[in-house]
Amino acid sequence: MLASMDSASVPPLTVIVGDEELLVDRAVASLVAAVRADDPEVDVHDLVPSQVNAGKLVEVTSPSLFGERRVVVLRSAQDLTKEPAGVVTGYLRDPADDVVLVLSHAGGAKGRALLEAAVKAGAHRVDCAKPTKAAERTRFIKDEFSRAGRQITPDAAQALLDAVGNDLREIAAACTQLVADTDGRVDAAAVARYHTGRAEASGFTVADRAVEGRLPEALEQLRWSLSVGMAPVLINSALAGAVRGIAVAAQPPRGMSEAELAKRAKVPPWKLRSLRQQSRGWTPQGVAHALRVVAETDALIKGAGRDPAYALERAVIEIATARTRRG
Amino acid sequence: MLVVMSVFDDLVGQDTVIEQLRSAARAADGLLAGSGGAGMTHAWLFTGPPGSGRSEAARAFAAALQCPDGGCGHCSSCHQVFSGTHPDLLYVRPSGLSFGVDKTRDLVLRSASRPTGGRFRVVLFEDADRATEAASNALLKAVEEPSPRTIWLLCTPTAEDLLVTIRSRCRLVTLRTPTTRAVVDALVGRDGVAPDLAAEAARASAGHFERARALAGDPAARRRREEVLAIPARLDGLGACVTAAARLYELAEAEAKETTGALDEQEKADMRAAFGEGSTGKGVAKAVRGAAGALKDLDDQQKRRATRIKRDTYDLALMDLVAFYRDVLAIQLGARVELPTADRDADLRGVARSSTPEATLRRIDAIMECRRRIGANVHPQIAMEAMTAALYTG
Numbered sequence: 001m002l003a004s005m006d007s008a009s010v011p012p013l014t015v016i017v018g019d020e021e022l023l024v025d026r027a028v029a030s031l032v033a034a035v036r037a038d039d040p041e042v043d044v045h046d047l048v049p050s051q052v053n054a055g056k057l058v059e060v061t062s063p064s065l066f067g068e069r070r071v072v073v074l075r076s077a078q079d080l081t082k083e084p085a086g087v088v089t090g091y092l093r094d095p096a097d098d099v100v101l102v103l104s105h106a107g108g109a110k111g112r113a114l115l116e117a118a119v120k121a122g123a124h125r126v127d128c129a130k131p132t133k134a135a136e137r138t139r140f141i142k143d144e145f146s147r148a149g150r151q152i153t154p155d156a157a158q159a160l161l162d163a164v165g166n167d168l169r170e171i172a173a174a175c176t177q178l179v180a181d182t183d184g185r186v187d188a189a190a191v192a193r194y195h196t197g198r199a200e201a202s203g204f205t206v207a208d209r210a211v212e213g214r215l216p217e218a219l220e221q222l223r224w225s226l227s228v229g230m231a232p233v234l235i236n237s238a239l240a241g242a243v244r245g246i247a248v249a250a251q252p253p254r255g256m257s258e259a260e261l262a263k264r265a266k267v268p269p270w271k272l273r274s275l276r277q278q279s280r281g282w283t284p285q286g287v288a289h290a291l292r293v294v295a296e297t298d299a300l301i302k303g304a305g306r307d308p309a310y311a312l313e314r315a316v317i318e319i320a321t322a323r324t325r326r327g
Numbered sequence: 328m329l330v331v332m333s334v335f336d337d338l339v340g341q342d343t344v345i346e347q348l349r350s351a352a353r354a355a356d357g358l359l360a361g362s363g364g365a366g367m368t369h370a371w372l373f374t375g376p377p378g379s380g381r382s383e384a385a386r387a388f389a390a391a392l393q394c395p396d397g398g399c400g401h402c403s404s405c406h407q408v409f410s411g412t413h414p415d416l417l418y419v420r421p422s423g424l425s426f427g428v429d430k431t432r433d434l435v436l437r438s439a440s441r442p443t444g445g446r447f448r449v450v451l452f453e454d455a456d457r458a459t460e461a462a463s464n465a466l467l468k469a470v471e472e473p474s475p476r477t478i479w480l481l482c483t484p485t486a487e488d489l490l491v492t493i494r495s496r497c498r499l500v501t502l503r504t505p506t507t508r509a510v511v512d513a514l515v516g517r518d519g520v521a522p523d524l525a526a527e528a529a530r531a532s533a534g535h536f537e538r539a540r541a542l543a544g545d546p547a548a549r550r551r552r553e554e555v556l557a558i559p560a561r562l563d564g565l566g567a568c569v570t571a572a573a574r575l576y577e578l579a580e581a582e583a584k585e586t587t588g589a590l591d592e593q594e595k596a597d598m599r600a601a602f603g604e605g606s607t608g609k610g611v612a613k614a615v616r617g618a619a620g621a622l623k624d625l626d627d628q629q630k631r632r633a634t635r636i637k638r639d640t641y642d643l644a645l646m647d648l649v650a651f652y653r654d655v656l657a658i659q660l661g662a663r664v665e666l667p668t669a670d671r672d673a674d675l676r677g678v679a680r681s682s683t684p685e686a687t688l689r690r691i692d693a694i695m696e697c698r699r700r701i702g703a704n705v706h707p708q709i710a711m712e713a714m715t716a717a718l719y720t721g
Contacts, residue, residue: 240709244569247716251564261566287565288716295697295713298705 010034011124012095015115016104018128022168024104027126028073031102035071043070049079057087063096070099077103078111085114092121137161140168144175152186159188163195201225203238206316211242211278215320222316232301232308236294239315241266243290249279250287286325293318334390334398334405338380339513339536340505347500352391352398359446368498370470370479374486375502378535381482382453384502389416389449389480415442417450421457428461435469438477448477455481456488463490471496504534507665514543533650533667551578555644556651559718560674568715576708579640583633591629598625641707645698649691655679656687686721693717
């Protein structure tokens with residue numbers, strides 16, 4: 001019974017909240033590993049809602065005749081239908097001693113009641129939200145390296161992020177690869193040896209560079225976007241959005257509040273300031289010309305022209321140089 | 328006073344055409360009776376501007392041909408023609424953008440059979456300009472030498488919309504844009520609209536009778552027109568251009584939703600019920616699953632319908648704008664003509680004063696370009712932003 005005393009470090013009930021699969025997998029794996037460390041014979045039931053019914057849940061969570069321990073992992077608990085969810089909440093009220101239950105929940109409004117019931121029952125909570133900001137991703141990269149007992153310079157982390165993209169699993173794989181292939185502190189040169197190019201380019205960057213008049217960068221971004229397979233229509237609608245924003249910020253309709261302005265320009269309120277900056281120096285004729293170019297390009301992309309890539313390139317050049325147009 | 332009802336009563340302001348069709352119908356009666364039938368022929372082409380009532384005229388003529396009394400308007404034959412159920416009337420109305428050669432060959436085949444009612448077999452082909460070139464060629468032989476009792480009635484906006492070979496085999500019926508007077512009389516006399524309202528609607532619709540009827544009968548249509556015509560005076564900056572384009576876009580979306588929303592749901596519910604949803608028994612679950620494909624098709628159809636309605640709404644709005652700038656041009660050039668948008672007099676004069684006729688023409692071009700772009704599937708909001716910006720800069 002000594003073993004079971006030790007494994008008191010593993011809480012009998014854990015909820016993993018978040019939708020980043022890699023982090024959820026890791027959290028589950030570390031919990032299972034902790035239990036296994038005490039008791040290598042432990043039974044692990046890794047379940048998803050599509051394979052469970054109420055009966056199955058009752059079976060795996062009821063006290064065992066011989067007292068062997070079990071780990072029950074229930075993934076995507078938000079997708080449980082009413083009946084099995086009822087079994088789980090029933091279990092939460094009256095947990096069995098020899099079961100370690102791990103619930104993973106995407107964190108949204110769906111199946112919220114179950115999550116709340118688990119937290120109320122004193123569950124240990126682990127957050128695994130998807131990192132949304134670039135800074136969070138670079139921190140993730142740094143953490144990956146420090147887990148392996150290594151270091152990476154900030155510019156190298158940024159270069160890696162640019163080259164691999166935003167998918168955490170791919171970032172983690174690239175980190176593991178770099179750790180294995182290099183020695184010492186990883187710098188930008190080391191990253192450049194293994195990764196070149198850029199995995200993700202967005203139509204919004206193309207549009208922002210174009211309306212700022214930074215033609216070379218805009219064209220570069222456009223080529224990237226097209227070569228990673230972004231739909232021309234989406235790029236053009238980003239261009240339309242950017243020019244629309246310029247139009248609204250340059251000559252806002254009279255007597256319109258900030259909030260309303262943001263709604264009209266179809267941008268979040270915080271973006272208004274950068275829009276104002278971008279709109280500086282645009283003449284009304286320039287904006288009108290840019291709006292016309294966007295409309296022409298939409299037609300060219302949708303069948304009036306032969307080559308959408310050419311149409312977009314022309315649009316980017318026209319927009320980037322339209323700023324000071326008069327007449 | 329004796330009121331003589333006739334199938335031709337519904338044609339507004341087309342007196343010469345009615346006379347032509349009446350005498351042709353009499354000649355057709357003569358043909359059946361065995362006299363020569365001079366004045367009747369086997370192929371007719373109805374042309375005229377939108378709203379002049381091409382298909383109405385063709386349908387009235389079809390009724391007159393089928394009716395023993397030359398189009399009395401109240402016998403069962405006339406009723407059947409107007410409800411589209413007459414056994415000897417083939418009614419073709421292309422619902423898509425074009426009419427293909429396969430359908431045309433089928434049509435030619437069906438047109439050749441003898442009339443069951445003993446009078447005529449009439450083929451009424453609305454929007455015949457939608458027939459593809461191959462389809463037109465398939466039509467040619469049938470129109471040239473139809474079976475003895477078959478009559479072809481084709482409708483197109485102008486005679487030039489058809490192959491010259493088909494055109495030369497048809498007798499031309501040219502409808503004119505009804506005068507405002509005729510539209511007012513029809514609205515007051517037939518629909519019981521108050522004279523003031525009728526006069527206003529008739530002027531605003533510039534001879535498009537259905538549009539006049541909608542404006543007279545539907546306050547929402549009048550409000551939408553008001554809102555569209557208020558746009559030119561409000562374009563005082565680029566922000567206002569974007570706002571105006573967004574507003575036009577919202578109006579069309581709302582219009583489509585209002586017209587189709589309830590209908591869509593009903594159709595879907597009917598479809599699901601037809602596949603057995605809600606019933607019990609063996610095999611029901613499988614049948615309901617099988618409905619997925621059919622529902623998808625229905626969904627696509629409904630989307631196409633909604634797109635069509637949106638396009639029509641944009642079209643109305645853009646034509647109202649064109650009318651506005653046409654009136655601006657008339658004022659600028661000092662032309663003494665009736666102004667369909669005279670109700671926005673102050674706006675008209677303001678725009679006329681502050682711009683040149685050249686700018687007005689450029690603006691009208693921008694509106695027509697926008698119309699073309701929407702037709703070419705450009706996102707309507709993008710097309711209209713380009714347009715309002717062009718209207719603003721002139």
